[in-house]
Every structure is written in C-alpha cells, then in structure tokens.
Amino acid sequence: xxxxxxxxxxxxxxxxxxxxxxxxxxxxxxxxxxxxxxxxxxxxxxxxxxxxxxxxxxxxxxxxxxxxxxxxxxxxxxxxxxxxxxxxxxxxxxxxxxxxxxxxxxxxxxxxxxxxxxxxxxxxxxxxxxxxxxxxxxxxxxxxxxxxxxxxxxxxxxxxxxxxxxxxxxxxxxxxxxxxxxxxxxxxxxxxxxxxxxxxxxxxxxxxxxxxxxxxxxxxxxxxxxxxxxxxxxxxxxxxxxxxxxxxxxxxxxxxxxxxxxxxxxxxxxxxxxxxxxxxxxxxxxxxxxxxxxxxxxxxxxxxxxxxxxxxxxxxxxxxxxxxxxxxxxxxxxxxxxxxxxxxxxxxxxxxxxxxxxxxxxxxxxxxxxxxxxxxxxxxxxxxxxxxxxxxxxxxxxxxxxxxxxxxxxxxxxxxxxxxxxxxxxxxxxxxxxxxxxxxx
Amino acid sequence: xxxxxxxxxxxxxxxxxxxxxxxxxxxxxxxxxxxxxxxxxxxxxxxxxxxxxxxxxxxxxxxxxxxxxxxxxxxxxxxxxxxxxxxxxxxxxxxxxxxxxxxxxxxxxxxxxxxxxxxxxxxxxxxxxxxxxxxxxxxxxxxxxxxxxxxxxxxxxxxxxxxx
Numbered sequence: 001x002x003x004x005x006x007x008x009x010x011x012x013x014x015x016x017x018x019x020x021x022x023x024x025x026x027x028x029x030x031x032x033x034x035x036x037x038x039x040x041x042x043x044x045x046x047x048x049x050x051x052x053x054x055x056x057x058x059x060x061x062x063x064x065x066x067x068x069x070x071x072x073x074x075x076x077x078x079x080x081x082x083x084x085x086x087x088x089x090x091x092x093x094x095x096x097x098x099x100x101x102x103x104x105x106x107x108x109x110x111x112x113x114x115x116x117x118x119x120x121x122x123x124x125x126x127x128x129x130x131x132x133x134x135x136x137x138x139x140x141x142x143x144x145x146x147x148x149x150x151x152x153x154x155x156x157x158x159x160x161x162x163x164x165x166x167x168x169x170x171x172x173x174x175x176x177x178x179x180x181x182x183x184x185x186x187x188x189x190x191x192x193x194x195x196x197x198x199x200x201x202x203x204x205x206x207x208x209x210x211x212x213x214x215x216x217x218x219x220x221x222x223x224x225x226x227x228x229x230x231x232x233x234x235x236x237x238x239x240x241x242x243x244x245x246x247x248x249x250x251x252x253x254x255x256x257x258x259x260x261x262x263x264x265x266x267x268x269x270x271x272x273x274x275x276x277x278x279x280x281x282x283x284x285x286x287x288x289x290x291x292x293x294x295x296x297x298x299x300x301x302x303x304x305x306x307x308x309x310x311x312x313x314x315x316x317x318x319x320x321x322x323x324x325x326x327x328x329x330x331x332x333x334x335x336x337x338x339x340x341x342x343x344x345x346x347x348x349x350x351x352x353x354x355x356x357x358x359x360x361x362x363x364x365x366x367x368x369x370x371x372x373x374x375x376x377x378x379x380x381x382x383x384x385x386x387x388x389x390x391x392x393x394x395x396x397x398x399x400x401x402x403x404x405x406x407x408x409x410x411x412x413x414x415x416x417x418x419x420x421x422x423x424x425x426x427x428x429x430x431x432x433x434x435x436x437x438x439x440x441x
Numbered sequence: 442x443x444x445x446x447x448x449x450x451x452x453x454x455x456x457x458x459x460x461x462x463x464x465x466x467x468x469x470x471x472x473x474x475x476x477x478x479x480x481x482x483x484x485x486x487x488x489x490x491x492x493x494x495x496x497x498x499x500x501x502x503x504x505x506x507x508x509x510x511x512x513x514x515x516x517x518x519x520x521x522x523x524x525x526x527x528x529x530x531x532x533x534x535x536x537x538x539x540x541x542x543x544x545x546x547x548x549x550x551x552x553x554x555x556x557x558x559x560x561x562x563x564x565x566x567x568x569x570x571x572x573x574x575x576x577x578x579x580x581x582x583x584x585x586x587x588x589x590x591x592x593x594x595x596x597x598x599x600x601x602x603x604x605x
Contacts, residue, residue, distance in 0.1 A: 004561040007465055007539055011457035014474070019452045022478055026485035 093127045095157035098144035099441045101125035107143070109404045109440050110173020110181050111424055113217075113416045117151040118198050120173060120181050121440035122160060149198050152439045156200040162191075170194075172407030175414075176218040176241050184220050184407075192222045192239055192248030203246050211251040211269055214240045217416070219268035222248060223256075238268045254289060266307035266316070276316040278307055284320045288337055295337055308332070309413060310358040319356050326350060328393075330364070346392040348384060355412030359420060362388035365431045367412040367422055383422065385431045397425065397434040404437060446492045452481060455498045458563075459505055465558045467509045468547045480504040502563065503573055506555060545595040553588030556581055 098104060104125035112118035124143045131139075145158040162169055162185070170193075174182040179198040185191040195203045223236035237256030240249045250256075254275050255265055265275035274289035284302040288295050302320035308330060311317050317332035326347045333340045351368035358364055366384040384393035406423030413422050420427045424437035456477060463473035480501045484491045494500045546554050559570045567585065571578040 004465065004542065004558070007461050007542060007562060008458075010464065010539060011461045014457045014460050014470075016452065016456040017478070019449055019481070022481050023485055026482045 091127075091130050093125065093130075093142040095144035095159065096155075098125045098142045099123045099146045099155070099157065101128075104441075106402075106405050106440055108170055108173065108407055109424060110183070110407075111175065111421075111437060112178075112181055112198070113175040113414060113419075113421055114178040115149070115198070116426075116437065118149045118179070118181065119147070119152070119437070119440065120183070120196055121146045122170070123441065124164070146441045147196065147200055152441060155441065158200070158202060161194055161202065161204065170407065172220075172410040174217075174220045174241075174411075176220070177215065177243065180241075180243055182220060182241050184222065186222055186236075192250070193220070193241070195241065195243060195246060205241065205246055205248040208247050208249050209252060210249045211255060212240050212242075212249050214242075214270055216268060216270040217414075218242075219270055220248075221264070222250060236264075238265065240269075254294075266309070267311075272313060276307075278305055278318055284318060284331075286316065286318045286331070286333075286337075288316060290337075297337055297340065299331065304354065306354065306356060308356045308358055308364075309411070310360070310415065317358065319354075321347070321351075321354065323350060328354075328356070328366070330356070345386050345390065348393055348395050349382075351382075352380065357413035359413075359430055360415060361430050363430055364388075364393070365413055365420070365422075366393055369412065381423075381425075383425070383431070383434055396432060399436075404440065446488065446497065448485070448488070451484075451497050451501075455501060456481070459498070459502060462502065462558055462562050463505050463509060465543060465546055465562055466506065466554055468543045472509070476505040476508045477501070479508050499569075499573055502559075506574075541596070545592055548595040549588050549591055553584050553591065556584045557588045557592060560585055 093101075099121075101123075104123045107122040107124050109121045110119065122143065122145050124141055126139045126141045128139065143160045143164050145160055146152070147156040147158060148154060160169070170183045171186040172184045174184055176182050181196040183194040183196060183202075185193045192205045192207045195205055197203070218241050219238050220241065221236070222239040235250070235256045238251045240251070241247075242249060251269055255269055257264055264277060266277040267275060269275075274292070276286065276288035279285040279287050279296060284299040284305050285296050286299075286307075299320070303323050304321040306319050308317035308319060311332070315332060315334055317330055319328055319330045321328050326349070328345050328347055330343045330345065331340050332343070345364065347366070349368075351366070353369045355367045355369065356364060357367075364386045366386075368382045368384070369380070381397075381399040382395060383397035385396045386393045404424030410423060413420055415421070418428065420431050422434075424440075425434050426437070427434045459477045459480070460470070460473050463476045464470050467473055467476070483504050484497075484501055491497055491500055546557065549557065555574065556570055559565045559573065560567070565573065567578050567581045570581045574581070
C-alpha cells in the first residue's frame with residue numbers, strides 16, 4: 001500500500017482564511033434565513049425563490065432550500081414576465097436580462113423528442129451593472145429558465161426552482177412523452193424532479209415507492225446524496241414519472257443501486273424483465289438476474305468499462321477498453337448469460353468519457369463526451385459509428401462549437417421514430433450524419 | 442451535550458488537515474478548500490448541533506465530504522457557481538510526488554477513494570469509517586481491499602510508464 005501520509009506535509013503550505021471571514025458569511029446567511037422563517041412555512045418556499053433571484057446578492061446571503069421536504073403537486077402560474085429588455089434595476093436582473101446577456105452561460109438544456117420546437121434552457125449571467133461590493137464573490141450572478149414551444153420564436157421565462165448557491169441543480173432533462181419535459185433533480189434526495197408542460201407550467205413531482213410498468217421513455221434516474229449530514233439519503237435507482245398524478249414512482253430492489261454489490265442497473269423495468277449491469281469493481285464483471293437469482297461473470301481486469309444501451313430485450317452487452325491499443329471489446333449475451341460473444345473494434349482516439357449504444361439496425365455508436373475535460377475545454381464532444389460488421393469506428397461528428405449542455409448524467413443516445421438524439425444533436429440516417437440544435441434562447 | 446466548543450481552536454487544529462484529506466479525495470485544492478470552508482460555515486450556523494457531537498472534526502469532515510460528493514455528481518453545474526467562501530488564499534505549490542499520488546487516487550472510484558483517504562490519511566478504523574459514511578463495516582472493508590489493490594496497481598503502472 002502506498003504511503004499517503006506524505007500528503008500531510010501539504011497542509012503546512014495551506015493558508016486558512018481568517019475565521020472571521022467565514023463567520024461573516026455564516027452570519028449573512030443566517031440573517032436572511034431568519035427573515036424568511038418569520039414569513040411562514042408555505043410562504044418561505046415562494047419568497048425564498050423571489051428574494052434569491054430578484055434581490056441583489058451583494059450581501060452574499062443564501063436562502064434556505066426552496067424545496068418543501070414532502071412536496072405536493074402545485075402548478076405555478078403560466079406567465080412569469082421576463083421584464084423589460086433594458087435593465088429595470090441598478091442592483092438586479094430580470095429573467096429576460098439574464099437569458100439575453102451576451103456572456104450568459106448555458107447551464108443546462110433539454111429538448112422534446114416528440115416536438116423539437118419545445119425546449120427548455122437554464123441560463124446564468126453575472127450582473128455587470130450591479131454593485132461589486134461583495135469582494136470574495138465578485139458581482140452577483142442570476143439564473144433564469146427560458147422555455148419555448150416554437151424553437152425560440154417566442155420565449156416564456158421562469159425562475160429556477162432551486163437555490164443555485166446551495167443545491168446542485170438539475171442533472172438532466174428527460175423527454176418522457178408528448179408535451180412534457182422532466183427536469184431531473186437527482187442531487188436533492190427530497191425532490192424527484194419537476195415536470196414542465198408545453199403550456200409553461202412547472203410542477204414539483206411527489207415521490208412514491210412502487211415498481212410500475214410503463215413506456216421506457218418515462219423512466220429516469222433519481223435519488224442521491226444531500227449536503228446536509230443530518231438529512232436521510234434516499235436510495236438511487238430507476239424512477240417512473242406519471243404525468244397523470246404528477247408523481248415519480250421509484251422502483252424497488254433490484255432496480256436500485258446496490259452499494260454492496262453492483263452499480264447502476266443498465267436497463268429500466270420497461271426494457272427488461274430483470275435488471276442487468278456491471279458490478280462496481282475494477283474487473284469487468286457483468287451481473288444479471290435470472291428468476292430472481294443473481295449471476296455474475298468475471299472477465300478479468302479492465303481499465304475502463306461500461307454497458308451498451310439500446311440492446312434488444314433479452315440481450316445484454318458490456319464493453320471494456322484497452323487504453324494502450326485503443327481497442328474496444330464488446331461482450332454480448334442473450335438471456336442466461338450463455339454464451340458470450342466477443343467483438344473487438346478499434347477506436348479513432350483515446351476517449352475521456354465514453355458511452356456506447358447499439359442502434360436498431362445493429363450499428364454501434366460511441367459518444368466521447370469529454371468527461372471532466374468538458375468542464376474546462378469546449379468543444380470536446382465526438383461521435384463515432386461502426387456498422388454491425390465493422391472492425392473500427394469512424395468519426396461521424398466532431399463538435400466545432402458548444403451547442404448545448406445536456407447534463408452531467410444525461411443519457412448518451414435516445415432513439416425515437418427513426419431519429420437518434422444525443423443531447424441537442426440528432427441523426428436521421430442511423431447515426432451517419434449529425435445536426436445540432438443551436439437556438440437555446 | 443459535550444461541553445463548550447472552542448471554534449477558533451478547532452479551526453486552527455483541523456482546517457489544514459481536512460483540506461489535505463479533501464484534496465486527496467477530489468484532486469483539486471481549490472475545491473478542497475471550498476468544501477472545508479463550507480463545512481466551517483455550516484458549523485458556525487449549526488453550532489449547537491456541532492457541540493452535541495463527540496468528534497467535531499468528524500462532523501466537519503462528513504459535511505465536507507458530502508459537499509464534494511454532490512460536486513462530483515453535478516460537477517458541470519456546480520463549477521459554474523460563484524464561490525461563496527473566500528476560497529484558496531494563496532497558490533499552493535504541489536510537488537510531483539503529491540501530484541502522482543493524487544492522480545493515482547483519482548483512478549479509484551469515488552467510494553473507494555473515500556475509504557482509502559479516511560483510513561490511511563485520517564487514520565480512522567473501519568468501524569469509524571462505517572459510522573462516518575453511514576455504511577456497513579463489511580462494505581468499508583471490501584471497498585478498502587479493492588481500492589488498495591487498485592491504487593497499488595495504478596502507482597506501479599505509473600512508475601513503469603515513467604521508467605519507459
């Protein structure tokens with residue numbers, strides 16, 4: 001075992017800021033929380049959102065979470081004006097100003113696979129005209145949602161329903177069916193997500209535990225950690241959104257992540273009778289259930305591994321990558337895990353974060369989404385394709401500019417009606433050529 | 442209740458130690474400092490809760506680790522946020538040996554990295570780690586075993602690569 005204790009000497013070189021600076025931050029946060037607490041429990045959720053997004057952040061204060069712990073479905077008003085095009089306040093920004101600001105950052109975007117003109121984008125921008133008197137943080141920053149049903153010919157503006165200084169925010173946008181976009185809130189264990197309808201209403205989903213059947217597109221990933229050590233951590237697993245009841249139903253074991261044994265099941269209850277996936281170990285170890293009994297197969301050490309999405313029902317496939325030879329090995333099997341077929345395909349370059357998908361024609365698509373690199377160096381995204389009998393991937397898309405932000409946990413490829421989607425990119429010819437959605441405001 | 446808390450003494454005693462531990466977990470010194478500073482801000486705001494626990498540093502570490510975890514899960518969003526705390530006070534020069542070690546740690550999965558750091562850097566026993574992370578001790582042991590083997594292999598590979 002290597003000696004980690006040598007790292008301790010680094011501590012001598014770290015200079016802590018004065019404790020008073022942290023006490024000051026804590027005081028300012030508590031002050032706003034106390035003000036909000038006096039308003040009343042229900043009003044707090046509403047006021048916190050308004051105060052946070054519209055009051056200048058020069059005091060550095062951060063409101064308490066806007067999510068009620070056990071939400072009941074509520075719809076917000078359909079009209080939340082973006083305000084005037086020129087800034088209405090010297091100390092704040094309207095939602096429209098945030099979205100329109102030339103240096104605004106696109107935080108997350110999502111598109112309806114049923115109607116690509118229905119889109120949502122979350123933007124964040126620094127307020128350049130606001131007072132810069134909060135030295136450690138610089139000028140205050142604001143967030144806004146831009147929603148359209150006509151490809152941004154017209155726009156509806158909304159406040160984001162979370163505290164961006166405290167909550168991690170939405171992890172991806174799922175298109176669960178016509179007229180709906182699901183904003184997955186996997187960072188908040190008390191919030192399975194928000195449902196955005198094409199009339200602009202935003203509904204906080206209630207949570208329930210029950211394994212249901214349903215369309216594969218309605219399944220998403222939910223649950224996660226909380227930054228508050230006192231709060232319970234919800235399980236992580238597949239969830240089904242039900243727009244009729246505004247509820248997210250979380251499936252029960254074995255459709256959840258099993259901390260002790262394996263990671264994320266690769267298929268939802270809509271895609272398989274029983275889950276399969278990869279064990280959370282350094283070897284390539286696929287697992288599958290057969291008649292409720294867990295089976296595994298150890299293919300030995302592997303540097304990078306993953307599951308293949310899009311497999312036909314009753315089949316499973318996993319991949320491993322040899323970084324030295326840049327050869328991707330795909331192992332696939334029918335039900336019961338016997339026999340395993342092996343296919344080796346050369347990659348065009350070393351990926352940072354790889355996702356592999358089988359199209360309905362049997363071609364393999366691979367997305368190199370850039371991984372951590374994507375946070376610092378755009379554009380990193382590449383898409384590769386290999387025909388069913390090919391022995392190497394061809395590069396079919398190299399991102400030349402940043403066009404969308406699909407989300408850290410977003411599904412790499414989704415197919416609907418002969419079209420393949422990857423974030424805001426789409427292909428109508430089985431992944432051979434790709435086009436980008438460019439308008440997000 | 443475990444008696445009055447000398448926050449200043451706790452800050453002086455624990456800050457650097459926690460930053461190093463968080464750095465070993467996340468591989469980013471600025472992120473590590475942010476997480477530790479956020480933990481102290483939480484401690485100041487929840488002083489009574491902190492006073493009620495026996496091990497103040499463990500409580501702070503739990504808050505900091507959880508903050509890092511949410512950062513991993515949502516890094517793309519989190520990294521766009523403005524810093525809420527003073528941040529790193531001065532650029533700290535990290536030597537090549539330390540960089541190599543932290544890079545090797547980054548090759549572990551997050552769960553394995555946490556238990557290795559808590560065991561080998563924070564000197565916690567498996568039962569203490571289980572309590573801090575809220576997982577069974579058997580899980581800690583199996584994660585530790587796998588992570589150690591993987592870490593040793595990663596460092597061997599690196600040495601071979603550097604010799605080649």
